[in-house]
Amino acid sequence: MNIFKDFQKNVKEIILSLSNEGKLPKNLDLKNVTAEAPRDINHGDIATNAAMVLVKQAKMKPRDIAELITCGLRDIDIVDNVEIAGPGFINIRLRPSFIQSQVKSILNQGFDYGRSTLGDGEKVNVEYVSVNPTGPLHVGHCRGAVFGDALSTLLDHVGYDVTREYYINDAGGQIDVLARSTYLRYLEAIGETVDEIPEGLYPGEYLIPVGKALADKVGDKYRGLPESEWLYEVRSFATDAMMDLIREDLNTLDIQHDVFFSELSLHENGGIQKGLEQLEEKGLIYTGVLEPPKGKLPDDWEERPQTLFKSTDFGDDVDRALKKSDGAWTYFAADVAYHSNKVERGFNTLIDVWGADHGGYVKRVQSVVTALTDGKAELDVRLCQMVKLLRDGSPVKMSKRSGNFITLRDIVDEVGKDVVRFIMLTRKNDASLDFDFARVTEQSKDNPVFYVQYGHARVFSVVRKATEAFNGLDVSEQSLMKANLELLTDESELNLIKAMVNWPRIVEGAALAHEPHRISYYLFDLASEFHALWNKGNDRVDLRFIIDNNKEITLARLAMITAFSKIIASGLNILGVEPLNEM
């Protein structure tokens, strides 16, 4: 249920029948006709641009077209009045009784209000986090994790069939480093003395228990052996341990992936060759020599022939290497295979969530997806900008060298999952974000998490008090739906309901744009309407939600704010934040 869509349909039907009556030309193109909430509330509840859009096609003046459409609109029973304004907008004002009735409709649908079938069950693959399994997650990973997860829930909410996926980069040189670092911790565990972790290895203490666990498992079997004897097994042991660690970290944020896809598996089961074959068949792989980059030349630049993918055919800047000079596959080659695999699993909509520092990599992977599917599948890469950690306005110092950086776990332990999740979604993904430990836990209007949560909690507090005031009042949804909603006549009340009615539109817009932050902003705005109404009650006792000697109006208001709480709760649910009933 989305009243704007309904009206868009109504307007189009009116235009078609005007065409049939000969008052407007036939076969008009109506794709740009919209029905939206005007920005200025004084312009009414719904505005349509139909008259202006049709000017050229109909060869008529906008106001004349508007007049014709207006007549049709006036016949709709929920329409109060219609005005033509500005350059030809048609402003529609709805009957208060209709606005009021929306409360019932929201209560009736409950948490499902705002869900839709927009996605039509289409499969979407959202890949996020995908951090190298070489250590615990730190703050930098946090944002992408929350973003990807909220986006997934959002898409699910509007009817897509979402798969949440993590690509395990378990095949590169960094994994060898992990294995060597773990081996040292293993030697420690079996009683050898290791003075210092050498430069270039991971010094973090999180590997100590992994070394110990390895020792428990294999005893001293690897002692004194050359690297070639233990590397492969230690690698796999350590990778598993790191993935367990990462999964635990993600769990603290309530993030669970459906699929963990191993890069190594592509190397080991011929997946890479298989992926490249398809490009080969399309004649997109060749051996060639790349021009050195303009500007500053890499120190070790050496011209040599390479196996290349012709990504420039698809908008990339240069063709991209698939093999390294030692003959091994590049990371990109595995990514070709990986994305090919996603497409083979039936996904035509792919979303990858990366850090902004990988921006230069976007075009080549998009080229792959376009090439493999002849443009039928689409890859949207969402880049997440940095998070600046602050404490009371000053930057938090982090020393990466000592392996002593702020982890995701640290931040969740300090401020809690809900705060982390909400704040991470208070900025557009491609804008950098300040995270101030002091401010995000503040109990004040300046803190959006608090403000939204507080709105929800206030509703529950009111409902509790109402059941006391009216001994044993039935506040079930069934009861509230029977309330006399026509008693909700104050402008602030109607404005709150109108804000609620926007919810389905916001969800769809956010989902289509792949922008979950729009949900946070909406929730904040909606909460503001609610708090504004609450504050009005300070001066005007007659506007308070509980009116002691008037059960009927109290019930109507409880219905309204309960509906409000449903929307807040389902919005928070999309963000992965638990609504609070008490604060």
Place this chain on the structure above:
RNA sequence: GCGCCCGUAGCUCAGUAGGAUAGAGCACCGGAUUUCUAAUCCGUAGGUCACAGGUUCGAAUCCUGUCGGGCGCGCCA
């Protein structure tokens, strides 16, 4: 040098399938409030939407160029 992202109020930012007089919070200024409808409230002011062109009935939004900032720039992951 090239590519991507960004440039909106003093500050932090919303606002893109093109819509009307460009919004919010903070800060500032002016009032109210000393309370459990507790974790403040109301209001005023603040803008050549970086700049210059173009497309359009209509541009912060789309196109081109310029300036400014961030990220990236054979074989790393």
